[in-house]
Amino acid sequence: MAVHSESTKTCASCGREMQWRAKWAKNWDAVKYCSDACRTRGVTTQDRELERTILTLLANRAATSTICPSDAARAIGGEEWRDLMEPARRAARRLVVAGEVDITQRGQVVDPSTAKGPIRIRRHRA
Structure with missing residues (x-):
């Protein structure tokens, strides 16, 4: 085989x-x-909008700053932001694959495929 x-x-x-x-x-x-x-x-227009929002939020902050996926969900979803939490986490994982961001827990970069619990998103550092 x-x-x-x-x-x-x-x-x-x-x-x-x-x-x-x-x-x-x-x-x-x-x-x-x-x-x-x-x-x-699949990947919807809302998913792409979440990706753009994550990148925009990070661009508007200091290079060392992080955001929570809920920041992107709130920016797009308004009062209904909680329904966008998992789509925001999926968007962050796709951005990790693209090399745009890192996902961290307690300040350490983690594998986005296995990360459980609260995460933070930061710009990718080479």
């Missing part, structure tokens, strides 16, 4: 790391989403 040279990818919707699976052997190069839920959800 051949081992695929690229054993991990990132989901285009949620930004989490996907591991190679035998059921994807025939079409691994075409696999974009980690689950049926992510395939159905």
Whole structure:
């Protein structure tokens, strides 16, 4: 059995790391989403707006500052911002993959695929 040279990818919707699976052997190069839920959800205009908002909020702060995903959710959602928390976290994970931001907990960069609990977002530092 051949081992695929690229054993991990990132989901285009949620930004989490996907591991190679035998059921994807025939079409691994075409696999974009980690689950049926992510395939159905895709990336919406609201998701792109959250990404732009995160980058704008960070650009308007000091280079060492961080934001909470709720800052972006509040900027877009107003009174209904709580429904945008998970989409804001997904947007942040996609921005990590793009190399734009880092996700931190207690000041330390964490793996966005496995981070649980409160997170902060900061500009990527080389």
